[in-house]
Amino acid sequence: MYTEKLEIRGVNLKDIFCYLHQLGGRPCPHSSPSAVTVFDHPDWRCHVEQKEPFIFMHSTIPKVHVQFFALDKDHLEHVVKLFRLKTFRAGG
Template sequence: MRKITKKTLEIRGIYRKYLVHYLIELDGAKENSTPQLSFTGNGWTCTLSQEEYFTFLQSQVPIVNVTLQAGNSEILDEIVRKFRFKTIRAGG
């Protein structure tokens, strides 16, 4: 029996619609869209929560929980690394 590995990331400051694009760029296929978005990739699955917001100064900042699952830790580590690379932001 194979053990499913899972990791949940809390992404702040990036709208869910952009996270959808990143998962598609990682070869994820959209499975459904309500209430959570689900994706399936090569050896991995992902769900995106609905957007929530917190107020910072006078701005509403989005928060999305991203839950990635894979059949083994190597696949999970690789997809998390690729996803994190797409969500890197630099201040300016």
């Protein structure tokens, strides 16, 4: 099993869910109460957990942990690359 954990800052949880859905992931129902949302895909699985936001220059910045799992290293690298492109933000 291959895994990669990312910390995404500045992107709302709702948008992260949308990006995972666009990549073909489907949310799984939980059997126990948890703050972790699981997305399944035939080639990968993803756990999403919202963390406490942090304050930067009087702004509240959302923080989300996203962890991808895959049986194949190439599938993991591919989905992480596509996900990073969706969450990329350029300053200006």
